[in-house]
Amino acid sequence: MESGLERKRGRRKLIMAVILAVVVVVVIAIILAVVLSRRDDDFKREFMGRCQKFKGANCQTIWDAFQQAYVNKDPCEVPTEAYDPVIAAAPMESACNRLMFWSKTKDVVHEFTGKKDCFRTVEDSLLGSVLDDLVWCGKKGSNETFTTGCPGWNECVKSPVRSFWNRISAAFGDSACGNVTVMLNGSLETPFHNESIFASVEVKRFTSSKVKALNVVLVTQENFVTNCTNASLQNLKMGLDEGIGYGCSEVPDSQLEACASDPEKPCGACW
16 A cells, blocks of 8 residues: 655645746746747838838838837738828828839839939839738737748738738829839739739829820849730720820830849839
């Protein structure tokens, strides 16, 4: 039979095991809290660092307005209008004749505009520059900003990232004036795709009272499949507000690269 001493030792071991388990759980919880807090701090630090490159920007006010759009919310229930306050805090500057839109040509466009300082993309705006290539979301019951476990672009139409880019793209489209340029991908059968942000959001904001003409630069490669007679481009032309002019140029990407690297050539001479 088990002696009283052995029973006491057994109970003591059980108690110690329970205490150890509780300590482990507490430590893990603390570590997770620190990690999540660090991620939150890292995101804000990145946001503020990028923002502060823009002289005169009230970055704390912009951050506060930005966070209000998604914190403590279901990450699939953040509508575009949730970002209205942050758009108001960092309004889009108008740049007549200098706005460059794009669809499926981001790398080509930014390579070109990075060398030729005569066009501005949405990613060159304050908010576009601050949030380019970043991922963020909130969660119900939390005031934290999360950078992992967030819904992807196609997982839900009201994700924080997708709604933001739709909202800022609308503001960018609203700011268009004078001659406007868009770079589209000549390697696609449908360069002007109805579901793209350019088609579904930006071009719909162009009005003849502000926009004089739209110039399409169709970026082609060696085995391109599309030219300026493409049906989708004809739909783009026909869908423009009456009074907005339209032009289209087929331009090899090698020509764009060479022209961008030539400081003597003006942007208009590249196509």
